[in-house]
Amino acid sequence: MARSFRFLEHVALADSAFEARGDSVSELFVASAQALIEVMVDPVTVSTNWKRDLTLTQPQVSDLLFEWLLAIVFLKDAEAVIFHEAQAKVWRDEDQQSWQLQGLLIGDTIDPSRQELGADVKAVTKHLFEVKEESGWWIARVVLDI
């Protein structure tokens, strides 16, 4: 299990871009979610009182990653929650000809007095959006609208 992410400095100046990677597609999804979460909050300052299971299906792995990140942004506003961590299991269902995700988001109600908040992400964009498999690594590039 290996995963990482780094923020890209010279892409979309007003926004926030990152490259995430994992040694499996599941690890890529966790790394991408963690990058998104770190834009919004320092996750160590968020407790684990709130949990939400998510199940998503998309024909393409890139669409699945996009929907996964969109779901996190949506829940942040709709339920006023912020996240400590994300877990994800992603697999290709050959029968259904689709990619499946079973995810878990863990966090707490937003409270600036207890959490070190960052930027409010407005959207996950398709600008320079990319998911690829290269030399045994799954890699994604994502630009977030801030």
Next chain:
Amino acid sequence: MNLATKMAVQQISPVIWEIPPTEKVGMRVPARIYATEKMLSEMDAGVFDQVTNVACLPGIQRYALCMPDGHWGYGFPIGGVAAMDLRQGVISPGGVGYDINCGMRLIRTDLTVADVQPRLNPLMTELFRKVPAGVGARGFVKLNAKELKQVMRKGARWSVEQGYGWQEDLARTEESGCLAGADPSCVSDHAIERGIHQLGTLGSGNHYLEVQVVHHDRIFDHAVAEALGIHGHGQIVIMVHCGSRGFGHQVATDYLKVFEKAMKRYGITIPDQQLACAPFQSSEGQEYFSAMNCAANTAFANRQIITHQIREAFSKVFNQSPESLGMHQVYDVAHNIAKVERYREGDLLVHRKGATRAFGPGCEELAEGFQRIGQPVICGGSMEAGSYLLVGTSRAMDETFGSTMHGAGRRMSRAQAKRMVRGAQLQQEMEKRGILVKAVSMSGLAEEAGLAYKNISEVVETVESAGITKKVAELLPIGNIKG
């Protein structure tokens, strides 16, 4: 001149530069950038690439434009303007942005800096309490879905009807704070769920509420300033920068997906997925336009509610009514929007993304009070550098589809700014310089440091020199609220 592009860039005037359609396959019109030579040489590669991508969109008229505060966005550059033929042209959510009707509002007062300075701390604390900011913040207005649909239809008028504002505010708002053609049936339940609790909130990023001072020697047109209620003898004004919050962000997200599929059906190919578009007259185009108008009206309502909260905060701290403090709205203007406007080609759909409407004197669309002086244009700088009040010109009507700049424009990424500045230290340094900052997020504060932005005065001088807007006054910060 060393530019971040290999495309040929021809000088048209000291502040206008043109990239001919021969420079990129698919360009239908030239791209024009408003900038000094220095500013052009500092523009990132994304501006050149994106403004020429916009020039490829079906139905675009005359030029794809970029204002001097232009910088790398997604799809359109920030600072981008594009006008489309209504029959042959497209509408693009990427030409509006995720924060539909992000915009600026300016409120004047009769207070002076001498009145406010001794009570600045309690004033900023009260403003910080009354106008929630930051990630996922919720406002005090409690609505159900049916009521939110009323907000979508009525815009700022809904807020005034609920007691959040004065009738006169509407005449001092672009389109009187309500765009026609807003149809809530075109909005998803997701968008409603996401935005229903957020009316009356600022957001984060570059959104802010700022208490500013106007000095007499920084008024550039006294007659126009006077007509707008700005006398400038250490006068206090309040500026608000925010938009449609999660509601508008979700509308944009929803329709970008719809348009990605629609483009295949209509045989439209584009150089960037974020430029996803559909014919304006198609069902998808019309539905997005209706939903966008819903979001735009919600943003007008949001800034109207925030105005009410600002008046309440001032009233509490100074123990006087907002009326006796002279807290009249100067103007409210959008800088992320698409609207049908009439130009010499006929009715056009003008996209402005990080660009402000700048209608000149005599425009029929302006309320009576602005017919003589032109439409006020409110341009926000960084929280350290100050902002400007300008007015539109006839030349903007002729040259830029009645459009101009919207702010300073970024010159540094958020990640780089955070590496160079620490939020808490910046807050202390600004306080020493006489600017009191209340912020939800210290890292967010660092991202918004003045060094991350272009010099707004240079940007303003460029649009003044181009004749597409005219300076009225400079507004300097003494207090700032950040999300």
